[in-house]
Amino acid sequence: xxxxxxxxxxxxxxxxxxxxxxxxxxxxxxxxxxxxxxxxxxxxxxxxxxxxxxxxxxxxxxxxxxxxxxxxxxxxxxxxxxxxxxxxxxxxxxxxxxxxxxxxxxxxxxxxxxxxxxxxxxxxxxxxxxxxxxxxxxxxxxxxxxxxxxxxxxxxxxxxxxxxxxxxxxxxxxxxxxxxxxxxxxxxxxxxxxxxxxxxxxxxxxxxxxxxxxxxxxxxxxxxxxxxxxxxxxxxxxxxxxxxxxxxxxxxxxxxxxxxxxxxxxxxxxxxxxxxxxxxxxxxxxxxxxxxxxxxxxxxxxxxxxxxxxxxxxxxxxxxxxxxxxxxxxxxxxxxxxxxxxxxxxxxxxxxxxxxxxxxxxxxxxxxxxxxxxxxxxxxxxxxxxxxxxxxxxxxxxxxxxxxxxxxxxxxxxxxxxxxxxxxxxxxxxxxxxxxxxxxxxxxxxxxxxxxxxxxxxxxxxxxxxxxxxxxx
Amino acid sequence: xxxxxxxxxxxxxxxxxxxxxxxxxxxxxxxxxxxxxxxxxxxxxxxxxxxxxxxxxxxxxxxxxxxxxxxxxxxxxxxxxxxxxxxxxxxxxxxxxxxxxxxxxxxxxxxxxxxxxxxxxxxxxxxxxxxxxxxxxxxxxxxxxxxxxxxxxxxxxxxxxxxxxxxxxxxxxxxxxxxxxxxxxxxxxxxxxxxxxxxxxxxxxxxxxxxxxxxxxxxxxxxxxxxxxxxxxxxxxxxxxxxxxxxxxxxxxxxxxxxxxxxxxxxxxxxxxxxxxxxxxxxxxxxxxxxxxxxxxxxxxxxxxxxxxxxxxxxxxxxxxxxxxxxxxxxxxxxxxxxxxxxxxxxxxxxxxxxxxxxxxxxxxxxxxxxxxxxxxxxxxxxxxxxxxxxxxxxxxxxxxxxxxxxxxxxxxxxxxxxxxxxxxxxxxxxxxxxxxxxxxxxxxxxxxxxxxxxxxxxxxxxxxxxxxxxxx
Numbered sequence: 004x005x006x007x008x009x010x011x012x013x014x015x016x017x018x019x020x021x022x023x024x025x026x027x028x029x030x031x032x033x034x035x036x037x038x039x040x041x042x043x044x045x046x047x048x049x050x051x052x053x054x055x056x057x058x059x060x061x062x063x064x065x066x067x068x069x070x071x072x073x074x075x076x077x078x079x080x081x082x083x084x085x086x087x088x089x090x091x092x093x094x095x096x097x098x099x100x101x102x103x104x105x106x107x108x109x110x111x112x113x114x115x116x117x118x119x120x121x122x123x124x125x126x127x128x129x130x131x132x133x134x135x136x137x138x139x140x141x142x143x144x145x146x147x148x149x150x151x152x153x154x155x156x157x158x159x160x161x162x163x164x165x166x167x168x169x170x171x172x173x174x175x176x177x178x179x180x181x182x183x184x185x186x187x188x189x190x191x192x193x194x195x196x197x198x199x200x201x202x203x204x205x206x207x208x209x210x211x212x213x214x215x216x217x218x219x220x221x222x223x224x225x226x227x228x229x230x231x232x233x234x235x236x237x238x239x240x241x242x243x244x245x246x247x248x249x250x251x252x253x254x255x256x257x258x259x260x261x262x263x264x265x266x267x268x269x270x271x272x273x274x275x276x277x278x279x280x281x282x283x284x285x286x287x288x289x290x291x292x293x294x295x296x297x298x299x300x301x302x303x304x305x306x307x308x309x310x311x312x313x314x315x316x317x318x319x320x321x322x323x324x325x326x327x328x329x330x331x332x333x334x335x336x337x338x339x340x341x342x343x344x345x346x347x348x349x350x351x352x353x354x355x356x357x358x359x360x361x362x363x364x365x366x367x368x369x370x371x372x373x374x375x376x377x378x379x380x381x382x383x384x385x386x387x388x389x390x391x392x393x394x395x396x397x398x399x400x401x402x403x404x405x406x407x408x409x410x411x412x413x414x415x416x417x418x419x420x421x422x423x424x425x426x427x428x429x430x431x432x433x434x435x436x437x438x439x440x441x442x443x444x445x446x447x448x449x450x451x452x453x454x455x456x457x458x459x460x461x462x463x464x465x466x467x468x469x470x471x472x473x474x475x476x
Numbered sequence: 477x478x479x480x481x482x483x484x485x486x487x488x489x490x491x492x493x494x495x496x497x498x499x500x501x502x503x504x505x506x507x508x509x510x511x512x513x514x515x516x517x518x519x520x521x522x523x524x525x526x527x528x529x530x531x532x533x534x535x536x537x538x539x540x541x542x543x544x545x546x547x548x549x550x551x552x553x554x555x556x557x558x559x560x561x562x563x564x565x566x567x568x569x570x571x572x573x574x575x576x577x578x579x580x581x582x583x584x585x586x587x588x589x590x591x592x593x594x595x596x597x598x599x600x601x602x603x604x605x606x607x608x609x610x611x612x613x614x615x616x617x618x619x620x621x622x623x624x625x626x627x628x629x630x631x632x633x634x635x636x637x638x639x640x641x642x643x644x645x646x647x648x649x650x651x652x653x654x655x656x657x658x659x660x661x662x663x664x665x666x667x668x669x670x671x672x673x674x675x676x677x678x679x680x681x682x683x684x685x686x687x688x689x690x691x692x693x694x695x696x697x698x699x700x701x702x703x704x705x706x707x708x709x710x711x712x713x714x715x716x717x718x719x720x721x722x723x724x725x726x727x728x729x730x731x732x733x734x735x736x737x738x739x740x741x742x743x744x745x746x747x748x749x750x751x752x753x754x755x756x757x758x759x760x761x762x763x764x765x766x767x768x769x770x771x772x773x774x775x776x777x778x779x780x781x782x783x784x785x786x787x788x789x790x791x792x793x794x795x796x797x798x799x800x801x802x803x804x805x806x807x808x809x810x811x812x813x814x815x816x817x818x819x820x821x822x823x824x825x826x827x828x829x830x831x832x833x834x835x836x837x838x839x840x841x842x843x844x845x846x847x848x849x850x851x852x853x854x855x856x857x858x859x860x861x862x863x864x865x866x867x868x869x870x871x872x873x874x875x876x877x878x879x880x881x882x883x884x885x886x887x888x889x890x891x892x893x894x895x896x897x898x899x900x901x902x903x904x905x906x907x908x909x910x911x912x913x914x915x916x917x918x919x920x921x922x923x924x925x926x927x928x929x930x931x932x933x934x935x936x937x938x939x940x941x942x943x944x945x946x947x948x949x
Binding site: 168193221424445 | 580582583584585626627629633638640641650654655656657658660661662663664665666667668669670671673674676677678682694696697713714717720721722723724725726765766767768769770774775778827828829830831857859860861862897898899900901902903904905906910913914917918919920921922923924925926928929930931932933944
């Protein structure tokens, strides 16, 4: 299927369905992505103000066979928001659709438009004593439409699930311009195929999400945070099981930190205070959100005591104030910043079955050592089996010194993950970065079903072409 | 697309791919369904012993354009397991695929074949101190493949979600006979479209689920149960919010019971002991699963005290033993039995937004009164907004006296639900019973997307034809 680039005649057609404020300057920000791997192109940038206007754009694009790249906050890490080649597309930004359409505190529900920024959604939830528990580093600029389209994860997936689990309904424009009115506020609805979950995680290739019904939760009555030194990842997982026995679902986050990350922090973000003077190799950050009937301090002390006896921890710090909680979290949240400053040769967003984590980390070490002399920073969402496994040059060298080893490192890590029944994209998605990986590691039957679904819903192939699935001639 | 009935030549083709034990007698059980609305037909009944054999059957059916009806425990309430008309199909039973393929206690995961019976899965989870929290009345005969295919719900959805939320991965045979190997044990995997959730709830129309990776949870350290008299559904919802503030996610079930159900019980199942001598109109059953740090009795007493002060409850009973917990649950679980003995004119499995429940119940009363003089038993999963809303004849009359009013009642209830943004199938699915309802109330864009997906994945239309979507000529 041949697509056509945006040309002046097509822009004229868009002028018939969009008011002037919907046409934006093609500023550089629309054409960049955080990893700096690609530079995008856009024949025109439009920011519709309503779902009907989005539908108008898609209908025109469908008729004229012009590609459309949906654009949220531009924070995606796999290039799903960027069209580096092919016919110049319409870049469709949701930035003008940021309304909160409804808040239903007694239902633990809110309805927001796709352009709403995550931290604004947090604030709206807060106003009624609620919590929208999805939180990612890019929360200040990521928009909920993009977050849902990539099924984003973050630090609270352990307790509350990923974007998919926090969405009850969608409104979307399908690739032929039809509007799907699916903003249900229902906890249970078994009427037909699960179109909602099909669009979530489809990275804009099956339609444009324009609004979503989100689940919020009652904010836990009391919160607490601790850092604990653990002998290794396997002990950390046993510590998590122990915490759950004691506190049930009260464990909101359980993050693994490697000393390498703390060293990078000390080197590149020295204003972040390091909680342990001499950290052991592995540390976990535990975050609790407890009901009124339990006290975080007591719970963390009990946990620490029992874990000490069982040999699962060797040292620990329990935050004594809100400021200290934030300080502990600052450590975790600045590790990606430090990583960026050091400059990874290859970064991997992987998951393995929980029971394979320790083995994966061991095997990963020798696989990488077999390629060369590198530093590994392995950290992340341990309870989800989701690790960010990043490989860095030794001190004094830069990533540029190892450009030729990059693919070998990536392949070695991904091959290992795949052999262990893991995923080469745990939370970032496929985008354009991992199209090859999906073909290499993906199940053939699933891939052919994906292609059939794509062709059925987007027969003209206009929606974010080249993302997730390769364009076949 | 014309389909062909099973004929002797086709049975011969099946004999080439299936061993003798896979061929079953066409006993009446395969052709009945619990509501007694339809009688099925089958050209041949086969029960493959492996995924490869299932794939063999589907390949033959695909080539010969013969319909296939997948069959689990036969407990579905909407006729998804029954082919009352059309060319005689292959009835494909999963009853011989009941193996537990793996148990991973440290991962809170197990892998089971599609024919495993729910209560057997409960037992396997129990052996390692775990809980597979999905529980439905038909647990002694329902098979997990059917449970996933219909996205079944039940009493613990409030805390643990429905079937969809408890499944991490699937193995399935797609309508062209390809096997999808998707039995991941991962909490996070963003590699491509969500085929898992597409097959879950597709009621066998997009393929045959042959095995599943299931989430289990650590069994809560302590459990507790109470019955509380509430002034009405709105107060009950405020009681639930209060319980969650006090106990967090410790509330495992929160069921609404109407006095009508208790009266039916007294009339038809008199050996079930009624906990309250003079029950008020509305009762809730609260079930707790608490971590070691909290005591169910104390928690329930605190809740009751505060709720009493807030005017949310007027009476209450806290179970003092495991036997009494079971006795309370027996009341709730026998209400459907009592309903069946009384004989509903029309039964509805509906959901509405939580904030609309009280209004729905009020409005429902007058809508039904406008049609005639009936008894209503409205009960169910209040915290999910999921009510079973069943309409019965007055004492001395039978359902047969009202056959002519049945459709009018159903339409009136479903119209009301739809107007309130609700669902006409909250947990039972569409099957063959609600194909018309889906067309009447479903979103047109979603319906056309569903048709496109069905045609793309099952171009020959062999998979459970007539279920979910009408067969178009």
